[in-house]
Amino acid sequence: MQTFVRKVVRQVRIDGVFGVAAKVPLWLRGIREAKLDRELGINTTGQVDVADSAASAPDCAHLSNAVFYAPLAFPKFHRLIRAAQPFDAAGYTFIDYGAGKGRALVLAARLGFPRIVGIELFASLHADGLANITAFAARDPRAGSIELLCMDAAVYRPPPGNLFCYFYNPFDAVVIRKVLTALQAAHEAAPRRIIVAYSNPVHAAVFDGARFLRLHHREEGLRIYANDES
CATH class of the missing domain: 3.40.50.150 (Vaccinia Virus protein VP39)
Incomplete structure (x- = not known):
């Protein structure tokens, strides 16, 4: 949890409060996607160029x-x-x-x-x-x-x-x-x-x-x- 808070604070410094707020839905979706992956026993998240x-x-x-x-x-x-x-x-x-x-x-x-x-x-x-x-x-x-x-x-x-x-x-x-x-x-x-x-x-x-x-x-x-x- 502390790691997550530090990441949020760092991102606020970079993007500002409103910039971070715009990214919250994407973060939440990423968390949910990772959770569903774990339930299936797989790891398919992330982009690969x-x-x-x-x-x-x-x-x-x-x-x-x-x-x-x-x-x-x-x-x-x-x-x-x-x-x-x-x-x-x-x-x-x-x-x-x-x-x-x-x-x-x-x-x-x-x-x-x-x-x-x-x-x-x-x-x-x-x-x-x-x-x-x-x-x-x-x-x-x-x-x-x-x-x-x-x-x-x-x-x-x-x-x-x-x-x-x-x-x-x-x-x-x-x-x-x-x-x-x-x-x-x-x-x-x-x-x-x-x-x-x-x-x-x-x-x-x-x-x-x-x-x-x-x-x-x-x-x-x-x-x-x-x-x-x-």
């Missing part, structure tokens, strides 16, 4: 297309799941494009997705994800449904069956187009339901232009798309 992870994927063709890591807030994950309704998680494979440290994978497992795939470009983040899934498995047997892949999302080919594809703005439009091409090819080869949840939709126009998807839900910071198969 591409430069800090680049050494683990020096030869990747799409290194320059990657975006920094930051975990999706717990409430927003549940909000996007609600926005994607109606669907039955038990009938879908959940794919996290840019899985990072694995928070979304853990949350998807708790929702009952029978198969969960996390794709992460950087070996350092992939290792963090593995550690978190291992820790989560000690508390919840549903962790067994999670598969982690350290690879370029642009070359990943989705599995058979219905897909729930999650993106937290993990890369730019170049890679998004390649991922969408693979998803469309998979759908054309074997028609299935595909739901796309896109948080922080910086490149929403790319999804808007995908011929096999339709906008299902739109709100600030979130887009849900789906195809016409049911």
